[in-house]
Amino acid sequence: MAEKYDLQEREVWDGNFAASQALRQAQVDVVAAYPITPSTPIVENYGSYVANGYIDGEFVMVESEHGAMSGCVGASAAGGRVATATSSQGFALMTEVLYQASGMRLPIVLTVVNRALASPLNVRGDHSDMYLGRDSGWIQLDCFNAQEAYDMTLCAFKIGENHDVRLPVMVHQDGFITSHTAQNVYPLRDEVAYGFVGEFKPVDDMLDFSRPVTYGAQTEEDWHFEHKARQHKALMDSRSIIDDVLAQFKEISGREYKRVESYMMEDAEVAIVALGTTVETCIVAARELRKEEGIKAGVVAPRCFRPFPFDKIRDALGNVKAIACLDRSSPGGAMGALFNEVSAAIYTTDARPLVTNFVYGLGGRDFSIAEAKRIFKEQKAHADAGKITTDIQQFSGLRGPHLGFFQTKRS
C-alpha cells in the first residue's frame, strides 16, 4: 500500500509538478522514461514517489526515449497502468513507437511538455512536437495552465483506458511557461482522484496465460487498411466518451472543460484560434479590446487537438466575420496545421468567415498581449473591408522585414 501524501486544498505547483501528482494519484504501475528538458521533473517526481513509498510501482529509467516508449508498450500489453513524459527531440525519437502503441490499442498516457524541434537546438516551448504527433493515432489533450495539466492528466487515464476507446493519450502543456511557472492548483483528495480514474482493467492481458495473445502482428494489403480504418473510427468514436469523462470530472471538481473551449464568443465578430498558454494571452487581449475599443473579440481553443473537433470548431466559429489561426510550429512550406484544419471546418458553413494564418512564438519567442490585440484589430479590418487585406499567412513577432505569403482571390 502506498504511503499517505499530504495535500492542501490549494497548492502552488508548476505544470510539471501538477502532472506528476496526477500520476501519483492514478497509482501508475510502470513509468519507463528518459529525461529531457523541460519535462524531466515529471518523471523525476514519479521516481521520488516510488523511492518514498507514495506509489507502489516500477520506475524504469531506460537508455533513450525510443526505449522509453518501447518499455511502456511492453508494460501496457502486460496489463497495467502506464505513463511517461517527454519533450521535443525525445518526442521525435519515440515517434516510431507512438504509432506502434496506438496501433496495438494500448492506453498509455504521455505527458508532453511542448518544446521546439532542432535544428537549431532550442529548449524553449513551441508546438513542433505536438504537431509531429498529430497523425500518430493518439488522443491529444491540450492544457493552458498548471491546473489543467493536473486535471487533464487524470482525465487522460479515464479516457484512454475506457474499453470503448483503448487508445493512448497525450496531455500537452507548454514548455517553461506552464511547466516551470508555479501557479495555484486545487488538487482533488487522493481517494477522490483515484475513485475517478478507477482500477485498471486490462484487455488482452499478456500476463493472463489462460488466454494467450499475440501483439504486433503483420498485416499487408489484405488487412492493414481495415486495421487502420478501425483505429481511425475508434478515435472518432472517442469524442462522446471524452465528453462524458469531462462531464464526470466537472461533478467531482466543479471545473468544466469542453473539447473546444470558447471565450467571449456569444457575440464575437472576430476571433483568434490558438493552443496552449497563448489562449490565456488572447483572452486577456480580447477582454481589454472589448473595453478599450469596443471590438467584439473572442477566443476559440481546441482542448482536444486529436480527434480534431471538426464540428465543434465549426459551431464555435460559424457566426464570426474574421478569424486568425495561430500556429506555433514551423509549417515547413505549407500553411499552418491549425489554419488548414479550421479552414476546412468552416468551409462547410454558409457564412465562410475570412481566415488568416499567423506563425508565431517559435523556439519560445514571447507572444504578448499587445501582439494579440494587433492581430485582433487586423481581423476587424478584414471584417470591415469584407475581405482579407493582408497576406493570408504572416509571421508574427519575427525580427527583420515582414514575412508573409499568398493573397486572397475572394472579392
Place this chain on the structure above:
Amino acid sequence: MAATSIKNLKEFSTSNDRFEGAHTLCPGCAHSMIVRELMNCTDDNLVIATNTGCLEVSTAVYPFTSWDTSWIHIGFENAATAAAGAEAMYKARKRKGSLKDNDAPVKFVAFGGDGSTYDIGFQWLSGAVERGHDFTYICLDNENYANTGGQRSSATPIGATTTTAQAGSHSYGKKEKKKDMIAIMAAHGAPYVAQLAPNKWKSMAKGFQKALETEGPCFINTVSACCTEWKFDPKDTIGITDLATDSLIFPIYEIIDGHELNILYRPKNVIKVEDYLAAQGRYKHLFKPEYKHIIELIQKDVDDKWNMLQRREEARI
C-alpha cells in the same frame, strides 16, 4: 521450472508444443528449431518479445499466429525493451496481487536476429541488460540481414559475400571481421552468457534452462544456419551446423558472471575451416587463388580464438 521429460530428441521435439509448426520460415531454416527448443525446455509461462525480422514476419501474419503463449513484436530494435517493460509490469502487478494467477512462474524471453542484436537494436539490448531485468535474450545469428534479402551485418564474417558487401573482380566480399557479441555481453556483467548451436541440442537445452533459471539478464548467441543466404541445400542445415561447431568457427561455450568461462563442446576431430567454407555458396569465391590468403586468415583467427577460450577456461578468468 525445467521440463521434466527431456529424454530423447523425438520426445523433446514434440513435448509442450507452444510454437506451432505452421509458419512461413524457409524450409531448412534453423530458427524454428532453436525457438521450439527454447519453448520445450521449460514448463513455465512464457512472455516472448521478438524483434522485426525473419522469425517475426514468418510467425504472426494476421489473422494467424504460431505462438501459443504471450507474444509481442514492436519494432526492429526493441524486443529487449518490450520484454523489460513486461517484466517491470509483472513485478508491479505481482506485488499488488492483480495477476490472473499470482503464483505461476513467468519467464521473459526476447528473440532477435543478428541484424537487430548486433546492429540496429544493440543500444536497446545493452540498456536492458545493464538495468538487470530478469529476462533471457536469444540472438538467432545467421550472420546477415536475411529478411531483407541478405545484406551484411556486423555479425557477417570476413570473406562472406552479401548484397551490400559483394565479392567481385575487385573484392573478396566483406572486409571486416565479425563483432564479438559474446564478449561484449559478458562485459556487461550479465550473469549468464553463452554461444550454443542446435546440432548440439542437449547442451543447447541445458544452456537455455540455465539462462531461464538464472535471475537477471542472460544473453545467448545461437548459430542459425541460413540455407537461403549461406547458399546450401535446405536438407543440410544440421550438417552445415556440424561443420560450424567442429571447425570451431562457432565454438560452444558459456561465461558465468562475466568471468567463469566453460567450453561446452570439444570436437573429437577438429576439421579445417576450409571444409566449412567450401560447403557454402557465400564463400565460393574464396577458393580462387587470389583469395587463398583470406581462408588462411580465417583459420588463424579461429585457432587464436580457440586457444584464447581454452586458456581462459583453464585460468578461470
